[in-house]
Amino acid sequence: MGKYAQLVVGPAGAGKTTYCAVAYDHLCTVDRSRHVHLVNLDPAAGALPYKPTVDVRELVTVDDVMEACELGPNGALVFAMETVLTHNWMADELGDYEEDYLVIDCPGQIELYTHYPIMRQFISMLERIGYKVCVLYFCEAPRFINTPAYVSSVLAATSAMLSLGTAQVNVASKMDMLSEDPEERESIVKQALNPSPFSLAMSMGHPRYARLNAALADIVDRFSLVSFVPLTCTDTDSVQRVLDYVDQSTQYGEDLEPRDSDYIGQGGDARVQDTEGCEWEGADAAVGRYDTEMATGSGTMITPDYSPDYTSGGDLDEQD
Structure with a gap:
């Protein structure tokens, strides 16, 4: 593995510790x-709220x-x-495990993530x-309602990404605190994450800093370096969506061998037929995950659905 x-x-206060506990329980399940x-x-x-396998407080507090x-x-x-x-x-505590x-x-x-080289060195280790x-990188979703706080969060996430120099998934946590109504929550998030540069600049404070604010707003809008995945820790689908993004970033599972239990059908004897009438069985049928609607004669590959879903998780890139 x-x-x-x-x-x-x-x-x-962004919800990091809560997520760690929830993600651990979810993965173990x-x-x-x-x-x-x-x-x-x-x-x-x-x-x-969890019992760590490795705890840095055993060395220093x-x-x-x-x-x-x-x-x-x-x-x-x-x-x-x-x-x-x-x-x-840390390297000694982790031991020499293969998986x-x-x-x-x-x-x-x-x-630690934007100024000092400590975490970059830790990642290198x-x-x-x-x-x-x-x-x-966790940010609280309620901060996105306030324009200066939103721009500050985006710039901090960008700074961390450039400083740490590795794959990064930005998470908008505490989505459930925006609103109890899913439709209202979606509207708030769309408005917060898709403002025009002009509206950003005009709502960012004193007119004395208008040119600076306009430049910052233009950076956020033009380069689109940062997007956020929404997270509600009480929603298992939302947690799984974040973990899917992490798996994509780390290419998790690419070295795994297919097993009989991964095949569609009983005992690994799956048969999948494509639109050309070609049929695969056994291990060949396990390449990807195929739709079992055999009546249609299709061999449709099932892939993760990353369409925007602001109530349970999804990519918060700019929407049309």
Whole structure:
């Protein structure tokens, strides 16, 4: 299967820890072939809603650093993260397993992803020991209603993407907090994520900064570097949609061999006929996943549906 890791990053309060717990339970339930491990990489974490396989607090905590070095909370967190990398502790803790799937809960100090090289070095360490890494950058969906907060979130996500230098999936968390009405929620999200550059610039503050705001709005609109996948942690379909994007980014499962249980039909004796009348059976029928509506004579491949779905998950790229 290989070794895979998703780094869950973003500002404090964005729902990273909740997602890690939910994603772990979901993966353990629907995909028992993955050897999933939860990793707490936050030395300042308090009580956690999950039991981590690897916990950085066993090596160092922010409270200990603050007391020993007389540092403030932010400086102590940076010092603690540097300590983790210096001692190569994480690589030793992960061991030499051939098949691992890590869900890594990261600190909520945004500077670690946009300013300091610490997390880039951590990703390099994971890649060096054989992991394929994908970053999940979390933003709170309710922030998108406020234009300055939306632009700030997009720029922060872009900065993290450029700084970390690896595959990144941007997640709009807490979608259920926008509205209880799905149609109203969809309308809010469409309006928030598809504003014109002019409306962005005009709603971003004091006229003194109009030219700066217009330039920032133009960057957001023109380059479209960042798109968001909506997430509601209480919705299993929404969680699965995020995991599908992660699997696409890391090319998860491309090295897996097809099994009899993957074939359509009983005992691996599936037969699929295409529109030309050609018929495949056994392993050949398991290439992709084929529609079993044999009465139509079609061999339609079933692929993930990534059409926009603002109530349960989907890509929030610009809509017409």
